[in-house]
Amino acid sequence: MKTNGHCFAIIEEDEHGEPTLASGCMKYEGSDFQCKDSPKAQLRRTIECCRTDFCNQDLQPTLPPLDSTGRQLYSVRIAADVGVFSTSLSTDGLFDGSIRWMAVLISMAVCIIVMIILFSCFCYKHYCKTMAKRHCYNRDLEQDEAFIPAGESLKDLIDQSQSSGSGSGLPLLVQRTIAKQIQMVRQVGKGRYGEVWMGKWRGEKVAVKVFFTTEEASWFRETEIYQTVLMRHENILGFIAADIKGTGSWTQLYLITDYHENGSLYDFLKCTTLDNRALLKLAYSAACGLCHLHTEIYGTQGKPAIAHRDLKSKNILIKKNGTCCIADLGLAVKFNSDTNEVDVPLNTRVGTKRYMAPEVLDESLNKNHFQPYIMADIYSFGLIIWEMARRCITGGIVEEYQLPYYDMVPNDPSYEDMREVVCVKRLRPVVSNRWNSDECLRAILKLMSECWAHNPASRLTALRIKKTLAKMVESQDVKI
CATH class of the missing domain: 1.10.510.10 (Transferase(Phosphotransferase) domain 1)
Structure with a gap:
């Protein structure tokens, strides 16, 4: 056939899988577009075009093969005066929408799993540190027990301290041990310096003054005054122990004294x-x-x-x-x-x-x-x-x-x-x-x-x- 447009030959597989061959020519307008066909065609087919007179009688299109995933390939073959140009495309696109969504979901799942693993590692590391500190604390407590024999009351300890001649309160190691063994029972007061708790040491009631960290100077001064030589007097609040608890940003300043239930x-x-x-x-x-x-x-x-x-x-x-x-x-x-x-x-x-x-x-x-x-x-x-x-x-x-x-x-x-x-x-x-x-x-x-x-x-x-x-x-x- 002779025309000023493209001539073509097309082979197409029908719905029963049988190939059908057809040929013809197109007007010049739009023939380029028609020869490109569409990669979204539902049936397997191949179209070949040429531009010379009666050229389509020499065209022998064949159905495109299936790729490894079973998807059909679409072939376009455009023949000019010299040579033939052809391409193959997937009929359902290189980047199918469902595949993209699948990739996104898999990526998110992988990220979540990685985050869970990292968080679990962090928690485990923190747990190990806590247990190590607790073990160290218990070991120190066992060592400190040697400074306070079983059955000793606070009065016994203070009387021994007074009779020893120092007159400046209990030894620091004894104070530290008492502070560690205090059980906080309930809060009985609060002021600008901190809080006052009623605590127990070996069943005896004690008052625990917990200073705010901003009041460290007050804690230090009060501890210093109470441990002054010959400070103990029946009409001065009885001092028992002082200690600093905590590490890093968490610090508690303890001042432990006699407990008087009548209050102020x-x-x-x-x-x-x-x-x-x-x-x-x-x-x-x-x-x-x-x-x-x-x-x-x-x-x-x-x-x-x-x-x-x-x-x-x-x-x-x-x-x-x-x-x-x-x-x-x-x-x-x-x-x-x-x-x-x-x-x-x-x-x-x-x-x-x-x-x-x-x-x-x-x-x-x-x-x-x-x-x-x-x-x-x-x-x-x-x-x-x-x-x-x-x-x-x-x-x-x-x-x-x-x-x-x-x-x-x-x-x-x-x-x-x-x-x-x-x-x-x-x-x-x-x-x-x-x-x-x-x-x-x-x-x-x-x-x-x-x-x-x-x-x-x-x-x-x-x-x-x-x-x-x-x-x-x-x-x-x-x-x-």
């Missing part, structure tokens, strides 16, 4: 009223503790004078026998007359503003001398005596518990609030008229007034307070 003086006064004897017992025992702190003991194993700097009803604990013991020595200042040095802790923490003396509030306190710190403690002690006296019943009358200056400043007063009331106006907590009608409260009123005098030099010493209260205790036949 603040808690005690809120729910308990006093008679004259109970009042004198509390006041005298607190004065004894403060006097021991303030007193320097001379000798080869002497004790430096210590000022508390944060005396308040929340820092005094009530023992079972109704006496007081002073706690929280994280801000304490030491003084040794031999060196004439005032040892002030490097601590950003400050005392409680409500209990601060006038000279502390107006910043006139001479920090280079020790005596001003002592006198500031006495001012705070006067406010504590006022808190006690309000809860003493006379003639069936008693005031509800309140903090000092409760009616003059907000619940959380600022320096300016306290300075205005204490320094500028020179006000002091209000005293009930009923106090003057009772001999005991009248003497207490005189005592506290001499404690909170504006001029530090006019205030009583702790020893003077102790002796005055001792006479009152004797006159009331109070058993301490």
